[in-house]
Structures are given as C-alpha cells and as structure tokens.
Amino acid sequence: MHPVPEPDRPVVLVVDDAPSSLGMLCDTLEASGYTVLVAADGEAALQRLELVVPDAILLDGMMPGLSGFETCRRIKANPALAHIPVLFMTGMSETQDVVEGFACGGVDYVVKPIRAQEVLARLHTHARNARITRMARDAVDVAGMGTVFVDTHGRLAWRSPQAALWLHALGEPAAPGHLPAALEAALVGNNSLVVTTAAGTRLSVRNLGAAALGETMLLLALYRDGPSSRSRLADAALTPRETEVLSWLAKGKTNRDIGEILGMSPRTVNKHLEHIFEKLGVETRSAAAALASGHLE
Numbered sequence: 001m002h003p004v005p006e007p008d009r010p011v012v013l014v015v016d017d018a019p020s021s022l023g024m025l026c027d028t029l030e031a032s033g034y035t036v037l038v039a040a041d042g043e044a045a046l047q048r049l050e051l052v053v054p055d056a057i058l059l060d061g062m063m064p065g066l067s068g069f070e071t072c073r074r075i076k077a078n079p080a081l082a083h084i085p086v087l088f089m090t091g092m093s094e095t096q097d098v099v100e101g102f103a104c105g106g107v108d109y110v111v112k113p114i115r116a117q118e119v120l121a122r123l124h125t126h127a128r129n130a131r132i133t134r135m136a137r138d139a140v141d142v143a144g145m146g147t148v149f150v151d152t153h154g155r156l157a158w159r160s161p162q163a164a165l166w167l168h169a170l171g172e173p174a175a176p177g178h179l180p181a182a183l184e185a186a187l188v189g190n191n192s193l194v195v196t197t198a199a200g201t202r203l204s205v206r207n208l209g210a211a212a213l214g215e216t217m218l219l220l221a222l223y224r225d226g227p228s229s230r231s232r233l234a235d236a237a238l239t240p241r242e243t244e245v246l247s248w249l250a251k252g253k254t255n256r257d258i259g260e261i262l263g264m265s266p267r268t269v270n271k272h273l274e275h276i277f278e279k280l281g282v283e284t285r286s287a288a289a290a291l292a293s294g295h296l297e
Contacts, residue, residue, distance in 0.1 A: 009035045010127055011054040015045040015071065016089065017063045025058075028116035029123075042066030046074060049081055056127040058119070061090035061101060061109075069104045076105035083133070085126040089114060132261055145233065146220040147243070150187060154178055157215050166220055169197035186218055194223050208237060219243075233291060236279040245272045249285060250292035 012034050016022055019038045026036045037054065039045040043066055045059070057075070061068040068088060075081045088101040088109040101109050107126050110119050146163025150156060155177045159167060167173075170180035179187070182195045183205055192206045202223040210216060217240050221233070238246065241262075248258045255266040255273075262269075273285070282288050 009033060010056075011035045011037060011052065012056045012058060012123060012127075013037045013039060013045060013048060013052075013054040014058045015039045015042065015063075015068065016058075016060040017041055022114065025114050025116045025119060028120060032120055034123075042068065042071035042074075045071055049075065049078075053081065054084060055131065056123055057084055057086045058123070059086050059088055059106075061088045061097060069100050072101075072104045072106055083130055085130045087119070087122060087126065132263075147240070148179070148183075148218040148220065149215045150179060150218065152214050154184075154187065163220050166197065166201075166203055169199060169201065170195060170203075171198065183218070187216060206237070208239070233280070236276075238276065238279060242272050242276050242279075245269060246276050246288060246292050249273070249276075250289045252289075 010033065012029060014022060014026060014029075014036060016038075017040055019026075019040055026038070029036050037048055037052065039048050041063055045057075046066075059068045059072060063071075068090075072086050072088075075084065075086065082105075085107045086105060088106045089112060090097060090101070090109055091112040098109060108122050110122065146166055147160045148156065148163045148167070149158045154175075156167075156173075156179065167180060167183075170182050172181075173179060174181040174184055178184075183193075185191055186193055186205045186207050189207070192204065194202055194204050196202050204221050204223040206219045206221075208217040208219055244262055245258055248261060253261070255269040258264075258269045259266045273288070276288060277283060280288055280291055282291065
C-alpha cells in the first residue's frame, strides 16, 4: 500500500472492518493505477479524509461503531468532501439496505464476495464522472463571475465557488438553505439588480431564466459603473451551457476537449461557439478567450 498518494495516480479509500479479506481487490486496484488507502472503521476513515481527498471511496455498509451509512452521511455533509463518489460494499442485498445506501449519498453498491474486475469498472466510471462534473462546475466562475441555481421552492440547488463567497458576504439567508434576503427580488420575473455586501462590494445580479430541472440560474458579477466600463460578459446573457463552453475555451481547450468534458460532440461545441461569438460581438476564439479572461471590456 502507498501510505502517501503519488502524484497523477487516482486515490481510492477502502473502508472495511476486515481489510485483510480485500487483499485481492486492493492488489487489483494498485495494478490498475490507483493509490489505495485503507481504514478499518468509519472514524478512521473520517480521520484519513482530514489529510487527503480521494477520488472515490469503497465503503463497507455494516461495521461496528460508526456504520458505513452514517459515515457516508457525515462525508456528504462536508462541502469539501461531498463530491467524492461513495460505492458501498455489502453482504446484504435486501432492498432496504440498498435504499439506505442511496439515501445517505452513495452512488452505487457491490455485493460481497467482491469481484475485483466489476468493482474496477464501476469505480473507473464514477471517479471519472465525478472529476469531470467537478471541473465543469468550478469552471463556471468565468472572469470573476459566480453562478447560482435555485430550485422551484426557492432553495439553493447549487452555487459555484465564487458565488458561495459572495452569498456568504451578503449575510444570512431569508430561510435556511435559501438565498440571502437581498437577492430574493432577482427571482421575480427576469429581474436584474445591484446589491452591496457588508464589505462594500457592489454586485450585479442577473436572472438568466430557467435551467435544468426547472431551476432558475442567477449570474453574479462585480458591478462596474457606467455603460462604457460594464462587462460585456455580464450583458451577453449567455446560457448556462454557453458559459461552460466559454470557460473551457478560455482555458485553452479544443472543441474536442470541450466536447469530451461536457458530454457533447465537437460539432455541437462549435454551434455553441457561434452563438457565443455573436452575443459577445467578437469573431475569433482568441478574442472570446481574452474577454472571458477579463482582458477586454
């Protein structure tokens, strides 16, 4: 086992109260390019997670002390760890155990005795999907902007890292899990408004309308006075998908790269870019990339 994760090797944390019984699985994972960390119980797993953030977790559902299900709940309650896919290993196949595993945040489960190749295939898929999802979400903070999704009940469904910082600076939410009171007016119609944080930072808030699952997308950006200095990106009203495409373009990715990351064909990427260029009033990839990087006004 590698006590310290090696660079460029995906890391998987295996949590089982009888880790010696998983020797073949761990050997297969190591041979397939993973760094394997082992914890014998839930408490030990949480301690490990204070030192390293793995790409995936294989978790025994039933363990003495802190159960695997409760361990998963605690992991998912931590924003810094919530993105990690958790796959349950269980000797139980009863429906209620499977349901509990998904209810507490698991993405998949495998039944003991473990079949190493099956675990490897599932692990590869979930780790890759989680990595791409996280990269795509982090990338939406284009040129210092932040993105917020609000569900049909007015609750925060998701926010980008930059948006999370600004929401915190705007004070307590109107209700737990909701927007700060200063932003609630942005949900009415397609309103745009300007708000000020406790530190005096002025933010423009634009309602971009319905996104996936009926959620409303809000775009937050630093407010700049005067029409000549207003951000062209803020005025472009890019769709959520166009924002993602532009963010990856600004990072130097090709159409093929962007397509693979976002799950679309290069041809579809090109169509999005055509719309982006028109909205931004530019003609080249380099001009759009420079604008997204904050180099143009």
